[in-house]
Amino acid sequence: MTASRSHRVRLDAITHRFGASTAVRDINLDIAGGELVALLGPSGCGKSTLLRIISGFIRQSEGRVLFDDSIADALSPAERGVGIVFQNYALFPHMSVGENVAYGLQAHKWSRERIAKRVAEMLDLVHMGEFAGRKPRELSGGQQQRVALARCLAIDPKVLLLDEPFGALDKNLRLDMQIEVKRLQRQSGITTILVTHDQEEALSMADRIAVMSRGRIEQISTPTGIYDTPQTLFVNEFVGTTNVLRGEFIDGSAVQLEHGVVLPVSPDKIFQQGHAVVVSIRPEQLRFQPAPSDGVFTAIITTVLPLGAQVVYDVALTGGPSLKVAEPRDAEGELREVGATVYLAPASPAACHVFPAS
Amino acid sequence: MEADSRLVLPLAALFTAFFVAPLVVLLLLSLHGDIAMQGWTLGNYVKFFSDPFSYSILIDTLLLGVKATLVCLLFGYPVAWLCASAGARWQSVLVFLVILPILTSVVVRTFSWIVILGRQGLLNQIVTGLGLSNEPLRLLYTEVGVVMVLAQVQMPLMVLPILTVLSKLDPNLGDASRVLGAGEWRTFFRITLPLSLPGIIAGCILTYAASITAFVTQTLIGGARLIYMPLNIYQQAVGANNWPFAAALSIIFMITVMIVVGVLGAIGRRSEIHGRA
Ligand SMILES: Nc1ncnc2c1ncn2[C@@H]1O[C@H](COP(=O)(O)OP(=O)(O)OP(=O)(O)O)[C@@H](O)[C@H]1O
Ligand SMILES: [Mg+2]
Numbered sequence: 001m002t003a004s005r006s007h008r009v010r011l012d013a014i015t016h017r018f019g020a021s022t023a024v025r026d027i028n029l030d031i032a033g034g035e036l037v038a039l040l041g042p043s044g045c046g047k048s049t050l051l052r053i054i055s056g057f058i059r060q061s062e063g064r065v066l067f068d069d070s071i072a073d074a075l076s077p078a079e080r081g082v083g084i085v086f087q088n089y090a091l092f093p094h095m096s097v098g099e100n101v102a103y104g105l106q107a108h109k110w111s112r113e114r115i116a117k118r119v120a121e122m123l124d125l126v127h128m129g130e131f132a133g134r135k136p137r138e139l140s141g142g143q144q145q146r147v148a149l150a151r152c153l154a155i156d157p158k159v160l161l162l163d164e165p166f167g168a169l170d171k172n173l174r175l176d177m178q179i180e181v182k183r184l185q186r187q188s189g190i191t192t193i194l195v196t197h198d199q200e201e202a203l204s205m206a207d208r209i210a211v212m213s214r215g216r217i218e219q220i221s222t223p224t225g226i227y228d229t230p231q232t233l234f235v236n237e238f239v240g241t242t243n244v245l246r247g248e249f250i251d252g253s254a255v256q257l258e259h260g261v262v263l264p265v266s267p268d269k270i271f272q273q274g275h276a277v278v279v280s281i282r283p284e285q286l287r288f289q290p291a292p293s294d295g296v297f298t299a300i301i302t303t304v305l306p307l308g309a310q311v312v313y314d315v316a317l318t319g320g321p322s323l324k325v326a327e328p329r330d331a332e333g334e335l336r337e338v339g340a341t342v343y344l345a346p347a348s349p350a351a352c353h354v355f356p357a358s
Numbered sequence: 359m360e361a362d363s364r365l366v367l368p369l370a371a372l373f374t375a376f377f378v379a380p381l382v383v384l385l386l387l388s389l390h391g392d393i394a395m396q397g398w399t400l401g402n403y404v405k406f407f408s409d410p411f412s413y414s415i416l417i418d419t420l421l422l423g424v425k426a427t428l429v430c431l432l433f434g435y436p437v438a439w440l441c442a443s444a445g446a447r448w449q450s451v452l453v454f455l456v457i458l459p460i461l462t463s464v465v466v467r468t469f470s471w472i473v474i475l476g477r478q479g480l481l482n483q484i485v486t487g488l489g490l491s492n493e494p495l496r497l498l499y500t501e502v503g504v505v506m507v508l509a510q511v512q513m514p515l516m517v518l519p520i521l522t523v524l525s526k527l528d529p530n531l532g533d534a535s536r537v538l539g540a541g542e543w544r545t546f547f548r549i550t551l552p553l554s555l556p557g558i559i560a561g562c563i564l565t566y567a568a569s570i571t572a573f574v575t576q577t578l579i580g581g582a583r584l585i586y587m588p589l590n591i592y593q594q595a596v597g598a599n600n601w602p603f604a605a606a607l608s609i610i611f612m613i614t615v616m617i618v619v620g621v622l623g624a625i626g627r628r629s630e631i632h633g634r635a
Contacts, residue, residue: 055537077536084537090530094552103548104538155539 006033006189007068007158009054014063016049023049025215027063031159034189036182038202041212042238047195050212051161054193055082067158078107083152083190087164089144091136097123097147098132104155122150125184142173149184160185160192166201178205199239203227211235229268233278233355242280243323246357249275255354259320263295263346267354276357283312283326285351288336289343297344299323304335311335315342388605402606412590412607419587420614422501423570426508427516430565431558433509434516438557439550441517442524456517459510468578471507472498475579499581507579508569515564523557524550552629559626563619570615587611 014027024046031037039047052058054065056077065072072080091100098119105115123129126146136144145165152160165181166174182205185192196202202209203223210220211234219231230236237244247257249271255263263279271277289296302322303314306329313325313336325344329335336342346352391399406412441452459467474480475497482494497503527550535545573588580586585593587607595604 057533057536077533078539078541080537081539082537084534086530086534088528088530090528090534092531092534092549103535103540107535107539107541107544151534151538 007191008033008066009159009191009193010064010066010069011050011054012064012066014050014053014060014065016046016053016058016060016062022215024053024060027217029210029217029220031191031193033191035207036185036192036194036205038194038196038206038209039212040196040199040202040209040239042197045212046215047197047212048163051084051163051193051195054159055084055161056080081155081158082161083155083157083159084161084163085145085148085152085165087167089136089148091144091147091151093136095135096132097128097134097136097139100136100147101151101154104151108155118154122154123147125153126150126180141169142177145169145177146180149181153184153188153190157190160190162192162194164195164197166196166198174201181205203239209239211238213238230280230353233280233358236280236353236355240282241324242282243286245279245281245321247277247279249273249277249354253349255279255352257320259317261295261297263352264349265352265354266349269354271354271356277354278357280353280355281323281346281351283324284310285347286323286325286344287347288325288327289345292343295345297323299342299344301336301338301340301342304338306335313342315344384605384608387602388609390602402603403610405603406606406610415585415587415590416611416614418585419570419611420618422504422508422576422586423566423618425501425505426512426569427562427566429505429509430512430516430569431562434513434561434565435520435558437513438517438520438524441521442527453521457514460514464511464572464574467511468507468575471503471510471579475503475507498579499583501580501584504576504580504584507575508572511572511575512565512568515568516561519560519564520554520557523554527553555629556626559622559629563622563626566622567615567619 009029009031011027011029014024015022016024027050029037039050041047049058053060056072056075056079059073067080092103095103101119101122102115105118110118119132120129123132126149128143128146128150131139131143131147136147139147148165162181166177169177178201194202194205203226206223208220208222209226211218211226213234219226219235221229221231226235226239230239233244236242245257245263247255247263250256250262251273252270253264253266255265255277257263257279265279292298297317297320299315299317301313302316305312305314309329310326311329313327314322315325316322323344388402389398389400391397391401437452437456441449441456444452472479476482477494477496477498479498481497485491485495486493497506531549531553532545535549536542540548570586571588573592576584576586577589580589591604591607591611594600594607
């Protein structure tokens with residue numbers, strides 16, 4: 001069932017301009033049937049614009065949109081057969097839940113009996129069977145979202161587009177709905193694009209993440225790929241937290257940091273000697289050392305944040321910036337104290353990501 | 359609590375002095391038998407309902423309002439829709455054009471319509487000039503003319519409430535409809551129109567009430583032979599000097615209008631409940 005319903009979606013060199021400003025620039029994205037891809041990026045980076053291009057509300061200035069190798073550019077939104085869940089759900093307020101779900105089927109000229117059967121089936125799928133007669137305003141946010149999902153899945157869309165679908169939900173409900181959507185997506189095998197600016201959401205839900213910045217895709221990779229091997233400083237800083245230190249490239253295996261320490265690195269890319277670079281180390285990749293030595297930072301703890309399973313320390317380097325360090329907390333382990341002098345080193349040279357300084 | 363009720367006093371006094379008191383006077387006046395204003399009687403009301411000519415005027419007036427309101431809605435809705443979907447700059451230009459009639463005196467507006475509608479008027483010059491008709495059309499002093507002018511003059515009252523509702527509509531609703539496979543027509547009739555019903559009802563109430571009471575427009579465009587309630591009341595009061603009968607006519611007119619507006623309002627409230635998100 002999964003394979004027959006899953007459609008491949010391809011964006012081929014898509015550029016879109018609003019007047020003089022370019023909202024998205026040269027976007028290439030190949031989404032396999034049944035895949036869930038997250039578009040992750042800060043506000044204004046062009047995520048919604050891209051979604052509107054895929055759904056056919058905006059005609060791109062350049063490039064092509066392909067569904068299963070056929071060009072969709074000339075098709076209207078009604079003809080494309082995509083499903084969208086809007087951030088505010090956009091349920092029709094004057095119609096009942098059942099009528100909302102039936103709407104697309106009526107537009108597709110289904111018979112009355114088939115519609116009734118399908119509506120019941122879809123509402124059961126999202127556990128909203130007993131709410132068919134209610135008006136949208138009589139539902140909670142999570143319930144409205146389930147209805148919005150049922151409404152757009154009812155017409156069996158080629159691709160499911162979710163524009164910040166969880167933004168309006170509180171934290172616990174958001175987690176529930178994320179699991180629910182993931183379950184529905186797996187179950188139906190529908191190709192899905194999820195727009196979000198919440199990195200945790202992207203990391204937990206997506207098969208692949210496309211990180212966007214200022215209209216461009218910075219990196220497309222699996223969640224672990226994005227987190228562990230960021231290709232640009234932007235991706236590194238946007239996904240997860242990190243410590244950024246300025247320095248100068250010495251040779252293929254070391255960076256001279258601004259405040260003195262020489263750090264062993266193993267970069268993918270070799271820079272010229274003397275090239276200004278930044279080194280990024282994630283808080284959990286810094287380890288406490290018993291004593292000072294080469295390539296080890298000396299610092300003083302300024303803040304202790306016990307965050308449940310791990311402790312985050314703010315430390316001030318002598319003669320340099322401050323760093324965040326995360327350490328797993330064992331049950332009996334004492335917290336380190338504010339004001340204590342500590343010695344820190346990266347877990348490995350590979351934990352230090354080197355980027356050209358901008 | 360006490361402070362609250364005292365704040366209402368000035369308004370209440372104003373209402374009593376300028377609204378309730380005249381109404382009471384009007385009601386008392388209508389219960390006097392004759393011009394001499396002696397004794398109490400329902401005679402004026404009996405006279406109205408037993409005189410076919412009198413109540414046919416009432417019916418004509420109510421129907422005139424229906425026609426003018428329908429024409430106004432027919433032209434006003436697309437105008438409101440155009441305003442709502444225009445960009446910010448065009449929207450202000452269009453809205454200005456729509457409210458322009460309000461900014462000129464009703465007498466000036468009506469006389470310019472006489473110039474347009476008359477036998478030698480602009481419209482007839484165009485019609486005969488283009489050879490569409492050999493004879494000049496009779497528009498002035500006909501009900502068609504009155505309806506046309508009323509519809510134009512009251513247009514802002516129709517357009518503005520509809521525009522308000524349309525511009526508050528969530529644009530995602532239209533997009534959601536289209537992406538579910540609905541064409542523009544289905545989207546309009548199933549989504550946009552039902553959700554703009556509160557604005558339509560409000561616009562209809564305003565244009566209706568304004569059209570049937572538009573003394574100047576009705577009289578100048580309709581002429582002396584087309585008699586509607588306002589002119590009828592005026593003639594009874596000033597022409598025949600029969601103030602009690604004029605008062606009774608006013609009361610009857612007012613109550614029928616209140617019933618019509620009340621019914622429309624009830625429909626409006628229902629559609630509002632349905633339409634609210
Ligand atoms: N209709 C429009 N006309 C002109 N510029 C637009 C239009 N829509 C979007 N833009 C611009 O295009 C850029 C991308 O907008 P877009 O809505 O795609 O961002 P986004 O990534 O969805 O942001 P957010 O997370 O805030 O929703 C922005 O700079 C925005 O100002
Ligand atoms: Mg957006």
